[in-house]
Amino acid sequence: MINWISLVVVALAAISSACLIVVLYSLGLRLLSTAGRTPLAIPAEFTDAITIVTPAEAAAEAKRIRKAAKRNPLSVTQQRLALVGAYTCFILCVAAVLFGIYLIIPAFHH
Amino acid sequence: MPPQLHEIPMNSTRSGVEGRGVDCALPHRKTPVDLTLIVVLVVALALFFDFTNGFHDTANAMATPIATGAMRPKVAVALAACLNLVGAFLSTAVAKTISGGIINEGSGGVSITPEMIFAGLVGAVIWNMATWLFGLPSSSSHALFGGLIGAAIVGAGFGSVNYLVLIDKVILPALFAPLIAGFVAYLATKLAYAITRRYDNRPDGRAGFRYAQIFSSSLVALAHGTNDAQKTMGVITLVLISAGLQAQGTDPQFWVILACAVAIAAGTYTGGWRIIRTLGTGLTDIKPAQGFAAETSTAATILASTHLGFALSTTQVASGSVIGSGLGRRGSSVRWGTAGRIGTGWLMTLPSAAVVGAIAAFVAHLGPLGVALDAVIGLGIVVVIFIVANRNRVDSKNAIGGVNEVAQSGRAVRISKGTSKKPTGKRRDKRDAA
Numbered sequence: 001m002i003n004w005i006s007l008v009v010v011a012l013a014a015i016s017s018a019c020l021i022v023v024l025y026s027l028g029l030r031l032l033s034t035a036g037r038t039p040l041a042i043p044a045e046f047t048d049a050i051t052i053v054t055p056a057e058a059a060a061e062a063k064r065i066r067k068a069a070k071r072n073p074l075s076v077t078q079q080r081l082a083l084v085g086a087y088t089c090f091i092l093c094v095a096a097v098l099f100g101i102y103l104i105i106p107a108f109h110h
Numbered sequence: 111m112p113p114q115l116h117e118i119p120m121n122s123t124r125s126g127v128e129g130r131g132v133d134c135a136l137p138h139r140k141t142p143v144d145l146t147l148i149v150v151l152v153v154a155l156a157l158f159f160d161f162t163n164g165f166h167d168t169a170n171a172m173a174t175p176i177a178t179g180a181m182r183p184k185v186a187v188a189l190a191a192c193l194n195l196v197g198a199f200l201s202t203a204v205a206k207t208i209s210g211g212i213i214n215e216g217s218g219g220v221s222i223t224p225e226m227i228f229a230g231l232v233g234a235v236i237w238n239m240a241t242w243l244f245g246l247p248s249s250s251s252h253a254l255f256g257g258l259i260g261a262a263i264v265g266a267g268f269g270s271v272n273y274l275v276l277i278d279k280v281i282l283p284a285l286f287a288p289l290i291a292g293f294v295a296y297l298a299t300k301l302a303y304a305i306t307r308r309y310d311n312r313p314d315g316r317a318g319f320r321y322a323q324i325f326s327s328s329l330v331a332l333a334h335g336t337n338d339a340q341k342t343m344g345v346i347t348l349v350l351i352s353a354g355l356q357a358q359g360t361d362p363q364f365w366v367i368l369a370c371a372v373a374i375a376a377g378t379y380t381g382g383w384r385i386i387r388t389l390g391t392g393l394t395d396i397k398p399a400q401g402f403a404a405e406t407s408t409a410a411t412i413l414a415s416t417h418l419g420f421a422l423s424t425t426q427v428a429s430g431s432v433i434g435s436g437l438g439r440r441g442s443s444v445r446w447g448t449a450g451r452i453g454t455g456w457l458m459t460l461p462s463a464a465v466v467g468a469i470a471a472f473v474a475h476l477g478p479l480g481v482a483l484d485a486v487i488g489l490g491i492v493v494v495i496f497i498v499a500n501r502n503r504v505d506s507k508n509a510i511g512g513v514n515e516v517a518q519s520g521r522a523v524r525i526s527k528g529t530s531k532k533p534t535g536k537r538r539d540k541r542d543a544a
Contacts, residue, residue, distance in 0.1 A: 003420060006418055006420045007286060007420050009414075009418050009420075010290070010411070010414045010415045010418050010420045010422070011290045011293075011294075011414075013410070013414035013418060014290060014291070014294050014407065014410045014411040014414040014415075015293070015294050015297060015410075017410040017413075017414065018294045018295075018297075018298050018403075018406045018407045018409075018410035018411070019294075019297060019298055019301055021326075021406050021410070022298040022301055022302050022402065022403050022406050023301055023305065025302075025319070025322050025402070026301065026302045026305035026306050026399075027305055029305075029306055029314075029315045029316070029318045029319070030305050030306050030314075030315070032315055032318065033306075033308075033312065033313055033314060033315035038312075038313040038314075038315040038318075039315050039317065039318035039321070040317060041180075041317040041318050041319075041320035041321055041398070042317070043178065043179025043180070043320065044179050044180065044181050044182040044185070045179050045182055045183070045510075046179065047176075047177060047178070047179045047510050052317065061313075061317075064313060065313045068312045068313050093322075097325060097326075097329065100329060100409065100410075100413055101329070101332070103413055103417055105200045105201070105336070106200070106201050106336075107200060
């Protein structure tokens with residue numbers, strides 16, 4: 001019959017790995033905008049991206065980000081620290097994903 | 111005299127309920143179909159099944175990045191196709207049994223003949239085409255199991271199906287896959303929004319999740335390639351072995367791997383735009399943070415399930431993730447009507463494919479003429495479905511076209527750039543509209 005233990009193990013593994021990657025990347029984004037380097041990822045096609053729907057709005061958003069970066073309440077050192085933190089998060093996130101790829105490819109562990 | 115083609119050789123290392131030792135029963139058949147004809151037909155049909163599998167499952171990986179504008183639709187399906195192609199070559203672990211123990215193969219059970227496989231594939235392909243027409247994401251492996259079950263019941267009676275394994279491998283996973291994936295995606299979405307939420311009205315950078323989406327959806331596509339192309343390789347290899355064209359216990363031949371990889375990649379590139387529309391815009395309005403959370407959850411759940419021994423369907427995991435991410439964002443809503451339609455599709459996949467497979471098996475029992483009739487009728491149905499689908503064409507240009515309304519309504523609720531420090535209630539919902 002059904003293997004409940006492996007079901008629970010699967011659920012726990014999925015929760016922990018997905019949350020780890022999402023937390024790392026979100027934290028990276030958060031620190032990036034704290035450091036005044038908010039990324040502006042304009043949609044490849046203007047579909048349902050609610051805050052940026054048209055090219056004009058993309059330009060307005062870019063302007064807003066520039067303005068916010070200029071008036072950053074943090075000191076230069078604090079901003080640098082945040083930037084280092086952001087890059088650390090992104091690197092850890094990439095490492096986690098690479099580990100996932102390593103798991104997918106059976107050639108690596110047979 | 112044609113060589114025996116009754117037995118699909120079993121691997122003796124199968125465990126648990128499936129373990130049935132060495133095969134010995136060789137049931138007789140009245141009208142042997144020309145061996146090469148049936149082998150060619152099964153291989154061709156299996157490759158077409160692989161193709162439908164590809165375009166059915168493009169949406170699992172690429173619906174969300176297309177919907178959030180992380181990638182242009184054509185770019186997204188091309189990327190998915192490449193990763194499926196690569197994935198098919200990466201993994202060589204091919205299924206040792208066609209039905210995975212659902213049908214009592216081997217000694218004391220039935221022997222799966224190439225005609226049965228053929229009938230089962232007809233059932234699976236027709237069900238895949240029908241669900242594609244309605245834009246329903248449904249599991250291709252369940253369709254294949256269903257077709258085989260129908261064919262086996264017609265060929266060898268109801269006793270040929272192992273119902274315990276059926277519950278264990280199909281019905282319960284179908285229940286748990288969306289639940290687990292939905293919960294993971296819900297949690298991940300909550301976390302993504304909580305971490306990036308700002309109360310000081312400075313830009314939150316959530317658009318940056320679009321970059322991450324490219325990678326998370328690629329991971330899903332790669333996982334799909336390593337999983338799904340193997341199924342068809344297994345079917346073709348087992349048929350070749352049973353026809354005496356390949357030695358027992360050998361790995362799939364190179365042309366089989368190549369053909370399956372190309373078929374699934376071509377299917378993926380064709381893109382099941384109807385299913386992309388359903389998953390990308392039908393269930394909930396996906397924002398980049400949600401898309402990233404959903405794709406990461408899908409990838410994590412699929413990887414965990416394939417590597418920890420509780421196989422879950424990619425399609426069901428992906429749909430569950432999208433629903434979970436819809437529940438996780440404040441101010442977002444899930445269209446439960448669409449979710450219900452998808453759920454009904456899942457419930458019907460196995461029985462419907464079984465019915466089609468049973469009819470096909472019944473006709474195939476007439477002998478070579480029956481098999482030819484099956485092939486012609488099956489082809490006819492596929493062509494009809496394509497013609498019907500063409501009347502209301504959905505392609506890369508209009509798959510997410512309906513979303514403009516959402517964008518419009520989104521503009522209507524744009525956040526006023528007020529100065530309030532502590533947003534409450536509705537204002538908080540609007541703040542998370544990105």
